[in-house]
Amino acid sequence: MIEPFAAVEVIAAKRDKHELTDPQIDWVIDAYTRGVVADEQMSALAMAILLNGMNSREISRWTTAMINTGERMNWSALDRKTADKHSTGGVGDKITLPLAPLVAACGGAVPQLSGRGLGHTGGTLDKMESIPGWRASLSNEEMLQVLKDTGAVICAAGAGLAPADKKLYALRDVTATVEAIPLIASSIMSKKIAEGTSALVLDVKTGSGAFMSDPKKASELARTMVQLGVDAGLKMRALVTAMDVPLGLTAGNALEVRESVEVLAGGGPADVVELTILLAREMIDAAGIIGKDPADALKDGSAMDHWRRMVAAQGGDPDAALPVAREQHIVKATNSGIITTMDAMKVGVSAWRLGAGRSKQGEKVQAGAGIEMHAKPGDYIEAGAPLFTLHTDEAPRFERALEILEGAVSIVENGTVNRLPLILERIEG
Numbered sequence: 001m002i003e004p005f006a007a008v009e010v011i012a013a014k015r016d017k018h019e020l021t022d023p024q025i026d027w028v029i030d031a032y033t034r035g036v037v038a039d040e041q042m043s044a045l046a047m048a049i050l051l052n053g054m055n056s057r058e059i060s061r062w063t064t065a066m067i068n069t070g071e072r073m074n075w076s077a078l079d080r081k082t083a084d085k086h087s088t089g090g091v092g093d094k095i096t097l098p099l100a101p102l103v104a105a106c107g108g109a110v111p112q113l114s115g116r117g118l119g120h121t122g123g124t125l126d127k128m129e130s131i132p133g134w135r136a137s138l139s140n141e142e143m144l145q146v147l148k149d150t151g152a153v154i155c156a157a158g159a160g161l162a163p164a165d166k167k168l169y170a171l172r173d174v175t176a177t178v179e180a181i182p183l184i185a186s187s188i189m190s191k192k193i194a195e196g197t198s199a200l201v202l203d204v205k206t207g208s209g210a211f212m213s214d215p216k217k218a219s220e221l222a223r224t225m226v227q228l229g230v231d232a233g234l235k236m237r238a239l240v241t242a243m244d245v246p247l248g249l250t251a252g253n254a255l256e257v258r259e260s261v262e263v264l265a266g267g268g269p270a271d272v273v274e275l276t277i278l279l280a281r282e283m284i285d286a287a288g289i290i291g292k293d294p295a296d297a298l299k300d301g302s303a304m305d306h307w308r309r310m311v312a313a314q315g316g317d318p319d320a321a322l323p324v325a326r327e328q329h330i331v332k333a334t335n336s337g338i339i340t341t342m343d344a345m346k347v348g349v350s351a352w353r354l355g356a357g358r359s360k361q362g363e364k365v366q367a368g369a370g371i372e373m374h375a376k377p378g379d380y381i382e383a384g385a386p387l388f389t390l391h392t393d394e395a396p397r398f399e400r401a402l403e404i405l406e407g408a409v410s411i412v413e414n415g416t417v418n419r420l421p422l423i424l425e426r427i428e429g
């Protein structure tokens with residue numbers, strides 16, 4: 001086959017701050033997936049994009065080209081409207097777990113194709129896998145059946161969805177090119193558009209524990225993704241939300257499942273409940289679903305019923321005891337006062353060092369590892385009272401987990417809390 005372009009010409013065009021043409025973009029993505037464009041050439045192009053950017057036409061075309069390298073799911077066999085949520089990831093962000101069955105209880109169908117965690121933020125599949133028997137990998141037919149039977153499915157995205165992104169994301173991870181907004185937006189949206197949902201709500205995190213710590217950049221990312229969704233015919237919403245402080249009172253796989261079940265039982269921490277309900281309302285509204293209000297579905301037990309059916313449909317036992325780590329260590333408050341800050345990144349890295357996360361793809365995670373928070377910013381705490389309980393199966397991990405927690409929390413007598421509001425911005429597309 002005679003290739004219509006040479007990779008060096010495309011790289012040079014972006015290096016010299018030119019716009020890439022539609023045929024150049026289509027070709028470079030397809031040729032990279034076929035192995036004709038080499039990793040070192042794609043690395044150079046990704047760096048040129050990081051430094052010189054892409055305009056909205058280029059980003060939109062890049063996204064479509066990535067979608068076209070794989071399959072597109074189709075949910076037209078369902079008699080319910082589809083709605084999904086994507087979070088850019090944060091510490092203690094377990095929202096998908098109560099949210100998917102909650103939206104199902106309100107009349108929606110939620111096809112949640114999720115990933116595993118890498119680095120300090122946990123992955124939804126790792127959390128769900130702490131439920132004894134639960135299985136993440138489903139065929140497309142099984143996925144459709146679970147959706148028909150229970151209204152929600154949380155499972156691993158198969159290799160067939162946007163394979164160009166799989167290859168490119170792994171390359172960006174090792175070439176310091178993850179942080180480019182055009183590449184992040186096209187990576188996330190290519191998978192979500194290929195997933196076939198008709199409505200999508202984005203939870204774009206900002207603050208120390210998010211990978212877009214600057215709220216302005218988070219807003220730009222949210223707007224870029226909303227536009228890509230609109231261009232593809234999706235009903236879109238985005239919330240830019242706080243990740244300066246961990247979400248809820250737990251970070252770690254089984255610990256977060258336990259907290260999610262508390263929310264489904266009508267309890268749970270106020271911030272998790274508030275964000276779950278807000279995102280559920282956005283999903284229902286975006287999809288045009290006329291049904292129950294999410295706050296009622298949490299109160300009347302219907303969201304819990306959907307959770308139990310969803311877990312059981314994938315081999316999980318919703319009544320089984322969740323794994324508990326072999327070792328615990330309590331961190332106590334050193335002085336009395338108001339907790340004014342709690343650094344999400346430090347708590348996330350600490351949970352990761354305890355074994356809740358992995359440092360390279362394929363590594364096993366500990367189901368019981370992580371951190372319980374006994375108080376949060378705004379709470380008064382007495383000197384000597386428990387602040388955190390650290391959980392791990394391997395006691396030698398405590399030392400490094402404690403090291404990163406040094407300075408993570410400020411306790412000030414008569415102090416005032418300095419933190420981001422839970423919702424910073426709402427964007428509708």
Ligand code: URA
Pocket residue numbers: 169178183184185187188
């Ligand atoms: N998540 C993705 O799927 N892609 C990115 O580029 C960043 C986060």
